[in-house]
Amino acid sequence: xxxxxxxxxxxxxxxxxxxxxxxxxxxxxxxxxxxxxxxxxxxxxxxxxxxxxxxxxxxxxxxxxxxxxxxxxxxxxxxxxxxxxxxxxxxxxxxxxxxxxxxxxxxxxxxxxxxxxxxxxxxxxxxxxxxxxxxxxxxxxxxxxxxxxxxxxxxxxxxxxxxxxxxxxxxxxxxxxxxxxxxxxxxxxxxxxxxxxxxxxxxxxxxxxxxxxxxxxxxxxxxxxxxxxxxxxxxxxxxxxxxxxxxxxxxxxxxxxxxxxxxxxxxxxxxxxxxxxxxxxxxxxxxxxxxxxxxxxxxxxxxxxxxxxxxxxxxxxxxxxxxxxxxxxxxxxxxxxxxxxxxxxxxxxxxxxxxxxxxxxxxxxxxxxxxxxxxxxxxxxxxxxxxxxxxxxxxxxxxxxxxxxxxxxxxxxxxxxxxxxxxxxxxxxxxxxxxxxxxxxxxxxxxxxxxxxxxxxxxxxxxxxxxxxxxxxxxxxxxxxxxxxxxxxxxxxxxxxxxxxxx
Amino acid sequence: xxxxxxxxxxxxxxxxxxxxxxxxxxxxxxxxxxxxxxxxxxxxxxxxxxxxxxxxxxxxxxxxxxxxxxxxxxxxxxxxxxxxxxxxxxxxxxxxxxxxxxxxxxxxxxxxxxxxxxxxxxxxxxxxxxxxxxxxxxxxxxxxxxxxxxxxxxxxxxxxxxxxxxxxxxxxxxxxxxxxxxxxxxxxxxxxxxxxxxxxxxxxxxxxxxxxxxxxxxxxxxxxxxxxxxxxxxxxxxxxxxxxxxxxxxxxxxxxxxxxxxxxxxxxxxxxxxxxxxxxxxxxxxxxxxxxxxxxxxxxxxxxxxxxxxxx
Numbered sequence: 001x002x003x004x005x006x007x008x009x010x011x012x013x014x015x016x017x018x019x020x021x022x023x024x025x026x027x028x029x030x031x032x033x034x035x036x037x038x039x040x041x042x043x044x045x046x047x048x049x050x051x052x053x054x055x056x057x058x059x060x061x062x063x064x065x066x067x068x069x070x071x072x073x074x075x076x077x078x079x080x081x082x083x084x085x086x087x088x089x090x091x092x093x094x095x096x097x098x099x100x101x102x103x104x105x106x107x108x109x110x111x112x113x114x115x116x117x118x119x120x121x122x123x124x125x126x127x128x129x130x131x132x133x134x135x136x137x138x139x140x141x142x143x144x145x146x147x148x149x150x151x152x153x154x155x156x157x158x159x160x161x162x163x164x165x166x167x168x169x170x171x172x173x174x175x176x177x178x179x180x181x182x183x184x185x186x187x188x189x190x191x192x193x194x195x196x197x198x199x200x201x202x203x204x205x206x207x208x209x210x211x212x213x214x215x216x217x218x219x220x221x222x223x224x225x226x227x228x229x230x231x232x233x234x235x236x237x238x239x240x241x242x243x244x245x246x247x248x249x250x251x252x253x254x255x256x257x258x259x260x261x262x263x264x265x266x267x268x269x270x271x272x273x274x275x276x277x278x279x280x281x282x283x284x285x286x287x288x289x290x291x292x293x294x295x296x297x298x299x300x301x302x303x304x305x306x307x308x309x310x311x312x313x314x315x316x317x318x319x320x321x322x323x324x325x326x327x328x329x330x331x332x333x334x335x336x337x338x339x340x341x342x343x344x345x346x347x348x349x350x351x352x353x354x355x356x357x358x359x360x361x362x363x364x365x366x367x368x369x370x371x372x373x374x375x376x377x378x379x380x381x382x383x384x385x386x387x388x389x390x391x392x393x394x395x396x397x398x399x400x401x402x403x404x405x406x407x408x409x410x411x412x413x414x415x416x417x418x419x420x421x422x423x424x425x426x427x428x429x430x431x432x433x434x435x436x437x438x439x440x441x442x443x444x445x446x447x448x449x450x451x452x453x454x455x456x457x458x459x460x461x462x463x464x465x466x467x468x469x470x471x472x473x474x475x476x477x478x479x480x481x482x483x484x485x486x487x488x489x490x491x492x493x494x495x496x497x498x499x500x501x502x503x
Numbered sequence: 504x505x506x507x508x509x510x511x512x513x514x515x516x517x518x519x520x521x522x523x524x525x526x527x528x529x530x531x532x533x534x535x536x537x538x539x540x541x542x543x544x545x546x547x548x549x550x551x552x553x554x555x556x557x558x559x560x561x562x563x564x565x566x567x568x569x570x571x572x573x574x575x576x577x578x579x580x581x582x583x584x585x586x587x588x589x590x591x592x593x594x595x596x597x598x599x600x601x602x603x604x605x606x607x608x609x610x611x612x613x614x615x616x617x618x619x620x621x622x623x624x625x626x627x628x629x630x631x632x633x634x635x636x637x638x639x640x641x642x643x644x645x646x647x648x649x650x651x652x653x654x655x656x657x658x659x660x661x662x663x664x665x666x667x668x669x670x671x672x673x674x675x676x677x678x679x680x681x682x683x684x685x686x687x688x689x690x691x692x693x694x695x696x697x698x699x700x701x702x703x704x705x706x707x708x709x710x711x712x713x714x715x716x717x718x719x720x721x722x723x724x725x726x727x728x729x730x731x732x733x734x735x736x737x738x739x740x741x742x743x744x745x746x747x748x749x750x751x752x753x754x755x756x757x758x759x760x761x762x763x764x765x766x767x768x769x770x771x772x773x774x775x776x777x778x779x780x781x782x783x784x785x786x787x788x789x790x791x792x793x794x795x796x797x798x799x800x801x802x803x804x805x806x807x808x809x810x811x812x813x814x815x
Contacts, residue, residue: 325700325705326700326703327700327704327705329703330702331703336701336702338701343695343697343698344698344701345701346698347691347694347695347698348694348695349694349760350690350691354691358687358691358699358702359703361684361688362684365684368684369683369684370678370682370683370684371681371682371683371684371686371687413702
């Protein structure tokens with residue numbers, strides 16, 4: 001389309017054979033907000049990474065003001081006037097607001113000294129021009145909320161580099177961590193950006209928000225742009241259909257309804273950061289899935305259950321337990337597999353056997369004190385076979401394993417103690433398809449042997465394929481638990497959005 | 504080439520140091536008497552470096568070991584001055600080390616102060632305490648019983664007693680770090696504290712106990728020193744901390760994943776011990792000796808990290 005500020009056409013990208021983007025196109029005009037929507041894995045983040053110069057596309061073109069450009073590095077993206085606003089902002093928390101706004105630029109000075117008065121006045125004027133008056137230029141950024149930090153980054157974007165003025169703002173889930181009032185402030189700033197003829201590409205899961213602030217909405221599905229419609233004509237129902245694309249398509253084969261046993265894990269009235277009044281029962285032999293949009297709560301669950309709760313009770317096998325730290329959870333018969341396998345899961349410099357043995361050292365030891373390496377080896381080999389681990393042997397360093405096999409080491413560790421319940425956070429994140437199916441088969445088998453399994457996942461297909469019941473979180477609350485038979489991909493997403501009639 | 508330097512550089516350096524002194528001190532360096540002497544001279548450093556390895560396995564430091572050693576010597580001497588028996592003097596000194604170390608550990612793991620700051624503060628406090636208790640003077644003379652001072656001069660089966668103490672510490676700490684559940688957990692904390700916590704390792708008590716052991720090791724070294732010189736003064740442990748950390752670092756350059764391992768710490772101690780002994784015999788000025796020792800430590804760690812950077 002002629003006259004577009006940013007025009008993306010037919011972008012393609014595959015990672016090691018897995019297609020992330022197939023055919024993505026969109027136009028963004030000056031003074032316009034385009035919302036980019038799509039399910040997890042639809043290709044939104046790959047598209048953003050291409051714009052940011054972090055990933056190079058396999059095919060397709062990016063035009064800026066009619067000229068084809070190659071965004072080969074973050075620096076080039078910056079020079080072309082692209083700015084990225086997301087939750088992990090690069091602000092220096094220990095400096096003041098004004099210093100952050102002027103970061104990387106020459107401070108106004110006199111006789112080689114910083115003219116603080118002028119610096120603060122500039123910063124205040126810069127914020128005021130965006131309609132922001134509640135942030136003092138002298139305040140420490142460490143005291144500011146995430147929302148205010150975003151506003152500072154936006155203000156700074158206009159001061160940076162006169163040779164590369166900010167033209168396009170890409171905002172990735174900017175409101176995921178914002179309170180209502182902060183979101184409103186951000187929306188007012190977005191209106192001001194539009195008035196300045198900037199283009200805004202707004203990525204969000206939040207339907208209400210998108211319908212309220214976007215001019216147009218582009219939906220990505222399976223790496224292709226599937227819908228491009230003016231926000232005025234969009235409805236929530238139409239958007240959900242466009243995102244799932246399979247309103248009446250048959251759901252993947254639901255997990256065979258297992259024989260549900262006794263309650264292994266009962267949680268009542270749990271209060272924790274990001275979660276409110278959480279109560280649920282996990283039965284032996286079932287796989288219970290927890291889902292929600294970004295920021296809705298399930299991502300805090302593992303932490304809350306292993307010592308992060310301020311109130312509430314947890315009972316395991318009918319007995320109330322106090323879990324002050326993860327060690328208590330393991331001891332009580334829970335097994336954990338945290339989300340970030342590299343930073344929270346594995347000891348990358350140690351070998352497979354040591355990683356698998358870590359929570360079970362006492363049981364494997366002699367006299368409960370001395371390591372028994374042959375028992376560790378034997379356990380690692382047994383469990384490795386069980387989880388279909390591909391490795392050269394139990395002494396291979398976990399650092400040298402592929403992502404899928406690293407994930408399997410975490411499962412080997414979790415199942416090694418014959419736990420009563422497993423708590424899994426994003427069990428197949430960043431794992432290839434083959435390893436994924438191995439993991440699903442393993443979880444079904446474990447459930448069949450009487451373990452209760454709780455899966456927190458943002459992959460709806462996974463949840464629908466694996467779980468017999470699905471708990472849905474909105475705004476930190478578990479609002480309902482629905483049997484898998486009653487769900488379709490469409491209905492599940494609709495419920496996450498709080499639109500139960502959408503399906 | 505660089506990978507080779509990283510893997511074996513410190514071993515080669517150790518060999519070079521040994522051969523150099525062998526050539527330049529043909530009659531006095533490689534004699535069984537001198538080699539025994541070296542092991543005895545470095546036995547105090549060895550004990551401190553070994554227990555420092557426990558703390559460094561978790562990725563922490565203990566800067567207070569030097570003044571802890573001085574304080575332990577002073578405490579023992581004061582018990583002697585008050586007419587107490589040897590066993591009481593030794594027990595009091597060891598208790599002081601254990602308690603001082605436990606306080607460090609408490610500050611680090613339960614209060615949440617960075618080890619560098621907590622133990623730096625402890626260094627100053629313990630040093631002040633040692634001066635206060637001793638009145639700033641060396642305690643010596645008839646108050647120190649010969650049964651106590653005789654120990655360091657004695658030998659068992661031709662091996663100096665102090666060397667045997669260091670050897671005993673080596674064996675115990677090797678078993679603790681390499682063959683016990685406790686040691687495995689310490690290395691897990693050092694590898695990735697958050698992953699270890701989520702895998703059921705109770706970090707706080709472990710961290711506290713490791714610092715307590717480091718304090719205990721420093722107290723043992725302080726007693727060894729006091730026995731050797733039959734006296735105690737508030738500065739006698741002063742050089743121990745830097746040398747101990749240097750020895751662990753030298754050892755880390757030899758280990759496979761750059762982890763502190765007590766057997767390699769021993770190698771680090773041997774390098775420092777040979778340097779000290781050989782350079783003294785060659786009448787090298789002690790300031791120059793410090794410069795040479797410091798340069799060798801930097802060279803070893805630099806070759807190791809250069810090799811690593813090239814690999815990564």
